[in-house]
Amino acid sequence: MPQSWSSIRKRLEQDLLCEKLKGRVQYFRTNYHGAPDEYGRFAIRIDGREVFQANPYNENRYDAIAFSMKRELNIPHRELNEKGEFLFDKENREVEDMARLQSINEGVVDSCEVPHMIKKYLGQDIKASISDENPVIRLLAILDRRVGRRTLQSIKTTLDEQPEWLREFYKLRLEAEGMI
Numbered sequence: 001m002p003q004s005w006s007s008i009r010k011r012l013e014q015d016l017l018c019e020k021l022k023g024r025v026q027y028f029r030t031n032y033h034g035a036p037d038e039y040g041r042f043a044i045r046i047d048g049r050e051v052f053q054a055n056p057y058n059e060n061r062y063d064a065i066a067f068s069m070k071r072e073l074n075i076p077h078r079e080l081n082e083k084g085e086f087l088f089d090k091e092n093r094e095v096e097d098m099a100r101l102q103s104i105n106e107g108v109v110d111s112c113e114v115p116h117m118i119k120k121y122l123g124q125d126i127k128a129s130i131s132d133e134n135p136v137i138r139l140l141a142i143l144d145r146r147v148g149r150r151t152l153q154s155i156k157t158t159l160d161e162q163p164e165w166l167r168e169f170y171k172l173r174l175e176a177e178g179m180i
Contacts, residue, residue, distance in 0.1 A: 012140070
């Protein structure tokens with residue numbers, strides 16, 4: 001049985017959030033009932049200010065990137081063969097995954113993907129999360145109480161390598177720990 005958003009939020013804000021950021025960081029999610037697939041919004045607030053947000057309309061950005069990449073790489077459209085299998089599916093899927101990651105690195109995240117990202121973060125080791133290729137998972141991990149001072153010290157040197165939108169969360173955690 002899937003967990004409710006309120007229990008996931010409680011886990012993120014109370015159980016896993018580092019002590020010095022409790023009360024300052026809030027996770028927000030809403031679904032628009034009646035909208036296709038109950039689309040909704042996801043946001044992270046710091047001191048009441050929305051710093052990160054995802055919504056379903058960001059999918060358009062990802063689609064544009066994927067379309068452009070496929071055209072550049074001459075990836076043919078998926079075709080259904082006589083056996084009912086898709087031709088060129090693997091190539092399309094690989095480019096779509098690259099486009100999705102590029103979009104996320106630019107800070108454009110589809111809110112429909114956020115629950116999957118949270119589930120992955122909650123289901124894997126903190127070391128895997130802090131070095132995950134997905135910046136949203138790294139965002140969740142950097143705020144995690146299980147990330148200690150030694151790990152933060154080594155992460156501090158990678159600050160400039162992070163996407164610009166993610167740096168604010170890294171700086172927040174480092175400042176909270178008195179490391180900046």
